[in-house]
Amino acid sequence: MAPTTAPVEMNLSIEKMEKVAFILKTTAHPTRIAIVQLLAAQESLSVNDISERLNIEQSLASHHLSGMKLKGILSSSRDGKNVFYSLKMREVVDVIQCIAACTFL
Amino acid sequence: MAPTTAPVEMNLSIEKMEKVAFILKTTAHPTRIAIVQLLAAQESLSVNDISERLNIEQSLASHHLSGMKLKGILSSSRDGKNVFYSLKMREVVDVIQCIAACTFL
DNA sequence: TGTATACATGAACAAATGATCATACATTTG
DNA sequence: CAAATGTATGATCATTTGTTCATGTATACA
Numbered sequence: 656m657a658p659t660t661a662p663v664e665m666n667l668s669i670e671k672m673e674k675v676a677f678i679l680k681t682t683a684h685p686t687r688i689a690i691v692q693l694l695a696a697q698e699s700l701s702v703n704d705i706s707e708r709l710n711i712e713q714s715l716a717s718h719h720l721s722g723m724k725l726k727g728i729l730s731s732s733r734d735g736k737n738v739f740y741s742l743k744m745r746e747v748v749d750v751i752q753c754i755a756a757c758t759f760l
Numbered sequence: 761m762a763p764t765t766a767p768v769e770m771n772l773s774i775e776k777m778e779k780v781a782f783i784l785k786t787t788a789h790p791t792r793i794a795i796v797q798l799l800a801a802q803e804s805l806s807v808n809d810i811s812e813r814l815n816i817e818q819s820l821a822s823h824h825l826s827g828m829k830l831k832g833i834l835s836s837s838r839d840g841k842n843v844f845y846s847l848k849m850r851e852v853v854d855v856i857q858c859i860a861a862c863t864f865l
Numbered sequence: 866t867g868t869a870t871a872c873a874t875g876a877a878c879a880a881a882t883g884a885t886c887a888t889a890c891a892t893t894t895g
Numbered sequence: 896c897a898a899a900t901g902t903a904t905g906a907t908c909a910t911t912t913g914t915t916c917a918t919g920t921a922t923a924c925a
Contacts (some may be wrong), residue, residue, distance in 0.1 A: 667860055672793045674865045683784035688777045736892050736901045746862050750855050755772055757851050760779045841871045841922050
C-alpha cells in the first residue's frame with residue numbers, strides 16, 4: 656500500500672514545467688485574478704459587466720479576456736451583442752485560493 | 761453554523777490580489793519551477809548544486825535564487841563557501857502541483 | 866598572504882508585457 | 896439602411912523580464 660502522505664516527489668518534465676509556467680504567468684496579474692474571482696462566482700459575464708465591475712476600459716478588459724481565452728483559461732460565447740466569458744480551467748481558482756490562504760500575505 | 765462547503769466566494773481585496781499576483785509571477789518561470797521542484801525534495805541545496813542539476817550558469821541560478829528569496833519564496837544560509845537555499849513558502853509547491861495535475865496540460 | 870572556489874551583483878540588451886488609443890467588426894433596432 | 900451598442904484588434908510606447916558578461920565579494924586553505 657502506498658503511504659497516504661508520500662514524500663514530496665513530482666519530477667515534472669521540462670515540457671510540463673513550461674506548461675505550468677505558462678498557466679501561472681497567464682494568471683499572474685491583479686486584473687486577471689479579479690476576473691477569475693468574478694467568474695468563480697458568476698458562471699458567465701459579458702465584457703461590459705467585467706469592465707464595469709473592475710473599473711477598467713472595455714478595450715483593456717477585452718485584451719485580458721481574449722488572452723485568457725487563447726491560453727485556455729476562459730471560454731466565451733456570443734449572445735446577441737454581448738460576448739459572455741466563463742471559466743474553463745477552474746483549477747486556477749484553487750491556485751489563487753491556495754496562495755491567498757497564506758496568512759502572511 | 762457555517763456550511764462546510766460554501767459556494768465559491770472569496771472576494772479578495774485589491775491588495776490581496778496584488779500580493780497573489782506577485783507570488784504567482786515570481787513562480788511563473790520554468791527554471792524557477794524547477795528550482796521549487798528540487799527544493800521540494802531536498803530541503804536545501806547550494807547554488808552550485810542547483811546550477812549543475814538544471815544545467816544553467818551559476819550567475820543565472822544566483823539571479824533567480826536571490827530574486828525568489830527577496831520575494832519571500834526561498835530562504836538561504838551560508839555554510840562556508842556555500843550558500844544553501846531552501847523553500848520558505850512551501851505553498852508554492854501545492855500551487856505547482858495543482859496546475860500540473862491538470863490532465864489536459 | 867595569495868590563490869582557488871563559491872556566490873553575488875550590476876550593466877547592458879533583447880524580448881515580453883501591460884496600457885492606451887483609434888478604429889474596425891458584429892448585432893440589434895429604428 | 897443608418898445609428899447605436901457591444902466587442903475585437905492592431906499600433907504604439909513605457910515598463911518589466913530574462914539572460915549574459917564582467918567583475919566584485921566572501922570563505923577556505925596552502
